[in-house]
Amino acid sequence: MVRLSCVIKGTMYSFSSVKDVLAKASEAKSGDVMSRVAAGSSLERMAAKVVLSEMQLKDIYEHPVIPYETDEVTRLIYDDLSETIYKTIQSWTVGELRNYILSYETGFDQLARLSRGLTSEMIAAVAKLMSSIDLVLASQKMKYEAHCNTTIGEEGRLAFRCQPNHPNDVPEGILYSLKEGLSYGSGDAVIGINPNVDTVESVKRLLTMSHEFMEKWEIPTQNCVLAHITTQMDALRQGAPVALMFQSLAGTQKGNEAFGISRELLNEGYDIMARYGTSAGPNFMYFETGQGSEVSLNADHGVDMQTLEARSYGFARHWKPFMVNNVSGFIGPETLYDGRQLIRADLEDLFMGKLHGLPMGIAPTYTNHMDADQNDQEIGGMLTALAGANFYMGVPGGDDVMLNYQDTSYHDDASLREILGLRPLREFEKWMEKMGLMENGKLTSRAGDLSIFD
């Protein structure tokens, strides 16, 4: 019997289910208000946190927010779980789990082991009991490496995706933005182009162009065109050079159906990559997720956004990705109202992704109909960099002229390395030195000039 009530300051608070406690214990966010699952008052939110802190992990295990029978995300999370590790911690409360994660004695090895015994709901639950500094400290303990052509996630290094989008996919325009990004040291995670036209022909053209550029300048990185996975699979079958395969994921089967994907389709994409992809691997998938996608697709099943985000990570980890990028903030004010909600989501997501064992990156983004600005974004960027994110995006001047939103700029990329004394990925740093763009981890006077490739 799960205990679902408590008395705080003389008032009794009762909740209807584990799912209800998880939702009401979440920090305030507009998306949970829209789907009518949020706490009705600040004290009710605290009462839910108290009930959650005393809940045992097995209470959560036995009550997934969406049943195993009806949802393939739940099934994958449970099928991939280490029963052995779970059995050793099943009687812990969520409050005890928090203390364990934060204690001095618990380091990377303990957390990596723990990770395999935790369901996504448990990871979401403990994050709801953590403050900003808690989340940063705990995230710092976990640094997951992955290898495609470059190694991402090494201690002391910070990588970036160069995102050289053009509103019409004009190849020459994309190339100029790519050159500019590389000259700032952005692009060691991936050269990732969002196509405006999602057709096989167009995607093949962009893949070939980026691949040839990498070959010509001997750039140690990987290329990716962020079309729908089915388009990339067709391009790959027709011989296009793909180093990293992309797809957006959601935390429910219904959400994934809305994205036009399933576990089966991802397996198929993974197999085709293993067979025909150009990269060394063994990690060659790139996923994106973000709080609020399920609720904006009416695919949330009355579950709060943060718990669903954790479930996307539980789903993602099955395919051992090279990168998981979190883009909470990309949707709009109906999910994350302002800068404060955005920064909270970024910190939660980085922590939750890492506790799933994932090589996480963060895109602290905002749209123009949100109550957030550049100052909020930069705070989110600095905090998650401090917390040990593996990578960020790199967008010219922070303004994506195709997707119409703001993200970290080439300048921000170089600045985050500078602030924390971090270096580009090992192989890429050597390339930058060879190109005369970097010396002793500092940009040279040549950096920031796209015309050096002429």
Place this chain on the structure above:
Amino acid sequence: MNIEEIVRKVVEELEKKPKPDHSPKKQESETDIVPFSEEREKGVKEPHNASAIERAQSITPARIGIGRAGTRMRTASYLQFRIDHAAAQDAVLKDVSDSFLHDMQLHKLETKAQDMKTYLMDLDAGRQLSEDSVKWLQENGDMGMDVQIIICDGLSSSAVEANVKDLLPALMQGLQLKNISVAKPFFIKRSRVWVQDEVAALVDCDLVISLIGERPGLNTDESLSAYMIYRPTAKTVEADRTVISNIHQGGLAPVEAGAHLSELIGQMLVAGCTGVSFARKNSLKS
């Protein structure tokens, strides 16, 4: 119309719409005004090849070739970025003007979002027609046609006003040339993409296309998207829709978009589907 007639009309037009006067007051001398170019800075110090930067800036609106101060943006580029963000924030809150709807002969329907705040914070409100609008459509809509076109403000009224004038006639003409029957288009205020499902059910068309203002970006607040769905049902998911985005003068030009969309719709009506299924059918064919 003779010359005098035309001149008279033009003058009338000009008088109707007085331009807001942001020009400096007469008594201010030019030296009192802070000059700010609002053009991309050419900020790279001693570039390897200055003409390449010139060329780069001419071929993409991306903020490149702007140089740096240490690792940061230079002052003018930073301020320009903040100016463009301020303009985009302001653009979200404007309505499509009644005179525009009148000129385009578009009847105005509404959703359940009665104010901007509700619209921005509650997706469902913008996905459902108001009761009055449902009633109007039942009584006045063209039933059982092949295609229904709807115009939606979405998140940018500027996108509607900038593109629909050219896009709509091109699209209508393209469809008519293919002998595809088209219902009379109308406008839906404060509406989101999914309102098209309710419209399709009410007018019983095969395919509905929404021309909808995208969220404004820094580069432009005039970008429009076209969302198409074939016979939506309760089981319809996002991946069943086809979207063509970035329709504006600096992207896919509206006239060109009209031709492209009519071509695409012709194929969709034959295939009997949209979205990922349509894309897969098409790629199998090629």
